[in-house]
Amino acid sequence: MTDYSTNNKRIAKNTLFLYLRQLITMAVSLYTVRVILDVLGAEDYGIYNVIGGIVSLFSFLSGTMASATQRFLSFEMGKKDNGSLTKVFSVSMYTYLLLVGIILLLSETIGLWFVNSQLTIPAERLTAANFVYQSSILSFIVTLLCIPYNASIIAMERMNVFAYSSIVDAGLKLAIAWLLPYIAMDHLKIYALLMFIAIASVQLYYVWYCRRYFDFCRYSRYKDPSLFRNMLSFAGWNMIGALANILRSQGLNVLINLFFNPVLNAAYGIALQVNNAITNFTNNFYTAVRPQLVKLYAGGDKKGMLKLGYQSSRLAFYLILVVGIPLLINTREILEIWLKEVPTYTVIFFRIIIVTSMIEVLAVPLVNMLQAAGKIKMYQLTVSILFLLNIPISYELLRLGAKPETTLWVNLIITAFSLFPRLFICKIVIRLSIMDYLIKVLVRVGFTLILIIIYIHLSLSFITSSPILISIASEIVTSALIIYIVGLESSEKKLIINRIKKIMK
Numbered sequence: 001m002t003d004y005s006t007n008n009k010r011i012a013k014n015t016l017f018l019y020l021r022q023l024i025t026m027a028v029s030l031y032t033v034r035v036i037l038d039v040l041g042a043e044d045y046g047i048y049n050v051i052g053g054i055v056s057l058f059s060f061l062s063g064t065m066a067s068a069t070q071r072f073l074s075f076e077m078g079k080k081d082n083g084s085l086t087k088v089f090s091v092s093m094y095t096y097l098l099l100v101g102i103i104l105l106l107s108e109t110i111g112l113w114f115v116n117s118q119l120t121i122p123a124e125r126l127t128a129a130n131f132v133y134q135s136s137i138l139s140f141i142v143t144l145l146c147i148p149y150n151a152s153i154i155a156m157e158r159m160n161v162f163a164y165s166s167i168v169d170a171g172l173k174l175a176i177a178w179l180l181p182y183i184a185m186d187h188l189k190i191y192a193l194l195m196f197i198a199i200a201s202v203q204l205y206y207v208w209y210c211r212r213y214f215d216f217c218r219y220s221r222y223k224d225p226s227l228f229r230n231m232l233s234f235a236g237w238n239m240i241g242a243l244a245n246i247l248r249s250q251g252l253n254v255l256i257n258l259f260f261n262p263v264l265n266a267a268y269g270i271a272l273q274v275n276n277a278i279t280n281f282t283n284n285f286y287t288a289v290r291p292q293l294v295k296l297y298a299g300g301d302k303k304g305m306l307k308l309g310y311q312s313s314r315l316a317f318y319l320i321l322v323v324g325i326p327l328l329i330n331t332r333e334i335l336e337i338w339l340k341e342v343p344t345y346t347v348i349f350f351r352i353i354i355v356t357s358m359i360e361v362l363a364v365p366l367v368n369m370l371q372a373a374g375k376i377k378m379y380q381l382t383v384s385i386l387f388l389l390n391i392p393i394s395y396e397l398l399r400l401g402a403k404p405e406t407t408l409w410v411n412l413i414i415t416a417f418s419l420f421p422r423l424f425i426c427k428i429v430i431r432l433s434i435m436d437y438l439i440k441v442l443v444r445v446g447f448t449l450i451l452i453i454i455y456i457h458l459s460l461s462f463i464t465s466s467p468i469l470i471s472i473a474s475e476i477v478t479s480a481l482i483i484y485i486v487g488l489e490s491s492e493k494k495l496i497i498n499r500i501k502k503i504m505k
Contacts, residue, residue, distance in 0.1 A: 024163075025280070028170040032177040033273050034339055036191065037266070039181050042343050044128075044188045046262030047121055049269030050253055051132045066147045068092070068235040071371055072227075073155035074294035085216035091227050092148040093219045095235075100141055107137050120257050128188045135192035139199045146203040149210040152217050155291055161209055165202055172198035234371075237380045241367070244384035251391050252407045259398045263343055270339070271349035278323050279357050282316040282364070290368050297372040305372060306432060309365040310440045311492070316361045317445045318483045324354050325452060326475040333468050345404055352408040359415050362441065366422045366432075375429045382425060386418045448487035452479050 037045050069092040076084040112133070115121075121129050153161050176194045183190050210217040249272070256264050289312045296305040327334065331350055335342045367383075370376045394407035426432035455478055484493065 024166050024170045025277070028174050029273065029277050032173055033270065035177040036180070037270070037339060037341075039187055040191065042263045042266045042341070043122070044125065046257075046265035046269065047125060047129050048132055048188060048192070050119060050257050050262065050265045051115065051129055052136055066151055067238050067371060068231045069148050069151035070154050070290065071234065071294055071374070072231060073151060074291040075298045075372075075374075077155060077291075077295060077298075086218065086220065087227060088231075089148055089152065089216050089218070090220050091231060092151070095228070095231065096145055096148060100144060103137075103141065103144070111137075118258070119254075120261060125188070128186055131189045132192040135196045139196045142196075142200045142203050146206055149206045149217060152210050152214055153206065154287060156214065157288070157291055158213075159288060161206070165205055168205065169198065169202045172201060230374075234374060234376070237376045238371075240384045241376075241380040244387035248387045248390050248411060252394060252411065255391070255394055255398060255407060256404055260404055264345055264404055267343040267346040268349055270335075270343065270346050271353050274327075274350060275353045275357055278320060278327070278354070279361070282320050282361050285316050285319060286312065286364055286368065289365075290371075293365075293368050294372040297369075302430070305369060306430075306436075309369045310437065311489075312368075313362050313365045313437075313441045314445055314487065315492070316364065317358065318448070318487055320358055320361050321445075321449065321452070322476055322479045322483065324358055325456065325479050326472040328354055329456070329475060330468060330472060334472075337468065348405045349408060352405060352412055356408070356412045356415050359412070359419065362445070363419050363422050366426050369430055369432070370426065373430050378429065379422065379425045382421050383418055386414055386421070390414055444487060448483055451486060452482050455482065 040048065069088065072088045072092075073085060076088060112130075115129060115133050116126065119129075153159075173195075176191065176198065180187055180191055180194070253265060253268055253272075256268055289308065293305050293308060296302075296308065328351055331347050332342075335346060335350070367376070367379060370379050390407075390411050394410050397406050397410070398404075423432070423434050423437060426437075427434055456475060459474070459478070484496070488496070
């Protein structure tokens with residue numbers, strides 16, 4: 001039988017390290033966005049954002065192989081088969097080398113044509129845009145080749161490594177923000193170059209760490225056609241879902257550029273930046289949970305996997321809820337304090353994206369459990385088709401004269417609807433009980449959310465105005481207390497109390 005207390009303690013410890021990483025990253029990210037937007041201006045910032053979006057369209061290739069590498073490494077660890085770890089790592093590295101060739105071919109042909117002929121970029125900034133594009137490609141390739149090392153760190157659950165590296169990463173980005181105004185060159189070009197240097201430095205640190213501490217992180221010309229096919233098949237089905245997610249996010253960014261102008265891309269980019277900072281709290285939590293789900297399944301403990309899946313779904317929703325509620329209520333005030341100039345549509349973009357993320361975070365454990373089982377074909381086909389509908393529907397609405405935020409409303413509706421097909425697929429593939437999920441997850445988080453909304457609404461009715469910091473603090477504390485009292489199980493409350501006591505000591 002699985003020691004659930006040990007698993008929960010390990011997850012709590014790893015999550016704590018990842019939260020430390022995220023707090024540093026988020027603080028620096030929010031500050032640097034303000035500085036970079038002021039230095040570059042809305043137009044150049046919008047160009048940087050949309051160019052980065054084009055390059056990230058290729059990230060579905062790397063993301064799928066990253067999840068495949070993590071899954072197969074964790075699975076072998078769950079089976080206690082250390083001899084297979086080197087095989088999985090070597091096959092992964094070989095696959096990534098192939099992907100580099102594919103990405104270079106696509107980016108220097110189709111991608112280059114799209115940037116120069118299809119995007120709305122002022123003629124005098126086209127040279128700078130191309131420089132940004134090539135720098136972004138180099139950054140992406142470096143990140144791609146280092147993914148097997150990152151996956152090894154996650155599979156080994158060394159989350160403290162990410163926390164330490166984030167200090168370096170945050171320091172580099174902070175230095176870029178401080179130095180950029182004083183460099184007498186094209187700010188857009190030099191910003192892209194310095195960001196490449198920062199990204200490459202952190203990724204090379206991961207390579208050094210893995211080669212220093214993990215014996216299996218050594219590339220060898222190991223040939224295993226069966227393992228290669230299995231990993232490629234797993235990655236191939238994941239690729240469909242990753243591509244749909246990229247098109248859903250960056251595809252909308254491109255649509256906004258095609259129908260409007262780079263200033264609206266700046267608004268969309270700012271909204272995504274803040275949203276990414278928030279959702280990374282839950283992503284960090286899932287990063288700590290995912291290896292445990294795979295190891296539980298590999299060890300034959302399906303019941304333990306489902307229990308952990310339900311628990312992680314609730315807790316991740318609460319994490320984004322505590323931060324999201326005050327941001328939704330005080331969006332305009334926060335943006336005005338944060339930015340010297342708030343681009344048009346930033347407020348409405350931000351609010352819709354946050355609500356969408358709150359819905360999406362509930363479904364992440366469903367795909368994580370299917371990935372643990374290695375059975376993702378039906379899931380990826382169904383959900384990806386739903387997500388890809390976002391682009392043609394949004395395109396037609398914009399063509400008919402709809403407002404820019406319409407694209408995000410379409411995305412929100414599709415995201416909410418897609419939760420139900422996901423549940424039915426999990427019922428078929430891993431025998432998940434839909435009723436259990438509804439009662440243990442949706443009903444519980446829904447009831448908690450309603451209580452928070454009612455309490456805050458009543459508070460706002462009686463309190464006409466208060467300083468913004470007091471309002472945010474009050475809303476965070478209120479949400480956290482209601483979640484603790486109503487939303488958590490007794491075992492989860494005990495774990496939190498014990499963790500707090502340990503930190504205090």
